[in-house]
Amino acid sequence: MTIRESILHIYPLPEASLLLLTELLEPVQLRKGHILLQADKVEKEVYFIEKGIVRAYAEREDSDITFWFGQEGDIVISMRSYVDQQAGYESIELLEDCNLYRVHSHTLQQLFETDIAIANWGRRFAEKELIKTEERLISRQFRTATERYQELMQHQPGLLQRVSLGHIASYLGITQVSLSRIRADIR
Amino acid sequence: MTIRESILHIYPLPEASLLLLTELLEPVQLRKGHILLQADKVEKEVYFIEKGIVRAYAEREDSDITFWFGQEGDIVISMRSYVDQQAGYESIELLEDCNLYRVHSHTLQQLFETDIAIANWGRRFAEKELIKTEERLISRQFRTATERYQELMQHQPGLLQRVSLGHIASYLGITQVSLSRIRADIR
DNA sequence: AATATCATTTTACAAATGATAAAAAATGCG
DNA sequence: CGCATTTTTTATCATTTGTAAAATGATATT
Numbered sequence: 150m151t152i153r154e155s156i157l158h159i160y161p162l163p164e165a166s167l168l169l170l171t172e173l174l175e176p177v178q179l180r181k182g183h184i185l186l187q188a189d190k191v192e193k194e195v196y197f198i199e200k201g202i203v204r205a206y207a208e209r210e211d212s213d214i215t216f217w218f219g220q221e222g223d224i225v226i227s228m229r230s231y232v233d234q235q236a237g238y239e240s241i242e243l244l245e246d247c248n249l250y251r252v253h254s255h256t257l258q259q260l261f262e263t264d265i266a267i268a269n270w271g272r273r274f275a276e277k278e279l280i281k282t283e284e285r286l287i288s289r290q291f292r293t294a295t296e297r298y299q300e301l302m303q304h305q306p307g308l309l310q311r312v313s314l315g316h317i318a319s320y321l322g323i324t325q326v327s328l329s330r331i332r333a334d335i336r
Numbered sequence: 337m338t339i340r341e342s343i344l345h346i347y348p349l350p351e352a353s354l355l356l357l358t359e360l361l362e363p364v365q366l367r368k369g370h371i372l373l374q375a376d377k378v379e380k381e382v383y384f385i386e387k388g389i390v391r392a393y394a395e396r397e398d399s400d401i402t403f404w405f406g407q408e409g410d411i412v413i414s415m416r417s418y419v420d421q422q423a424g425y426e427s428i429e430l431l432e433d434c435n436l437y438r439v440h441s442h443t444l445q446q447l448f449e450t451d452i453a454i455a456n457w458g459r460r461f462a463e464k465e466l467i468k469t470e471e472r473l474i475s476r477q478f479r480t481a482t483e484r485y486q487e488l489m490q491h492q493p494g495l496l497q498r499v500s501l502g503h504i505a506s507y508l509g510i511t512q513v514s515l516s517r518i519r520a521d522i523r
Numbered sequence: 524a525a526t527a528t529c530a531t532t533t534t535a536c537a538a539a540t541g542a543t544a545a546a547a548a549a550t551g552c553g
Numbered sequence: 554c555g556c557a558t559t560t561t562t563t564a565t566c567a568t569t570t571g572t573a574a575a576a577t578g579a580t581a582t583t
Binding site: 500501502512513515516517519520 | 529530531532533
């Protein structure tokens with residue numbers, strides 16, 4: 150899937166608006182392990198993932214928890230920076246070498262103010278992410294850890310090959326040891 | 337807080353756009369216990385809460401879980417209906433007699449397509465809800481049930497007077513029995 | 524008062540998960 | 554390959570949370 154296609158997949162844009170947006174995108178290649186965005190900072194860059202996989206995590210004293218995986222076609226932002234120009238709660242780590250496209254958040258905000266199709270594209274982007282997040286919150290309450298793991302494997306069968314079990318356990322809201330037990334029980 | 341004020345609190349609208357939006361709102365009064373929106377249906381109405389409190393819940397075989405409370409200034413929608421014209425996962429129950437304003441989702445969508453300020457207002461609305469939901473997801477992983485309860489009581493001290501402990505326990509992701517134990521331990 | 528209804532707390536027991544440590548397996552690199 | 558490092562599994566025990574049922578409390582109605 151090209152960047153153009155993944156943009157249009159969120160919300161159909163007329164060609165003129167699509168051009169406005171894509172012209173601003175700068176290609177960036179970065180290596181596995183790179184920290185794309187830092188928690189507790191106001192991060193001004195927005196990234197589109199063309200190739201690769203990343204995780205968003207929040208840090209605590211000793212551990213961190215992964216609460217989002219971004220893959221081909223996804224958009225990476227520091228949500229609080231993007232919405233309110235405040236320090237964000239998430240850091241973003243590249244879990245593979247990535248091909249990204251970068252744009253300044255400010256530039257994007259200007260497009261939102263001037264191009265109605267792009268404003269609605271931004272609206273739809275937030276709405277879709279919101280649905281996914283609410284569904285995860287509900288799933289965590291209704292389903293056991295085992296069921297959540299099986300659900301994830303069904304929806305994202307390729308994830309296991311790209312992401313360590315520690316990150317997946319964290320994403321599911323359990324410890325790595327628990328996930329290992331669950332995997333042993335399923336067999 | 338008036339409806340006008342709560343709309344502007346989400347995103348500042350010029351007077352002309354604000355009028356476009358508010359002219360479409362129909363006042364509705366409904367009684368405690370009324371089911372405003374039904375899960376598994378495509379719900380076409382959007383509601384603004386002027387007075388009262390509601391809960392969004394998802395149903396399972398025998399139980400239901402509350403995952404959102406809406407109060408004065410909040411907006412009530414069936415998220416999947418609103419975004420994709422698909423059946424939603426949430427039902428909405430009025431927990432008090434409510435003064436609401438109603439607008440057809442279709443009408444709102446038309447405003448999004450024609451008024452850029454309103455499109456950005458809709459964008460900001462979704463973004464703010466998204467931040468709140470992500471923070472709850474993270475909080476559920478980082479904090480114990482006791483901490484989450486105390487956090488909620490700090491941020492929403494009035495909630496306990498308006499909502500039963502059963503709903504609050506569900507919102508926190510624990511059983512009512514657990515919450516009762518927590519409350520006993522805190523004392 | 525007596526009754527009914529609903530919300531909350533308490534109790535006892537079972538199941539799930541966490542913490543910790545250690546072993547085993549997989550991976551990366553000189 | 555062989556070694557070091559990281560990841561995953563296994564085992565043990567403590568803690569948390571869930572389930573079910575009973576007891577208590579609160580409120581309204583008769």
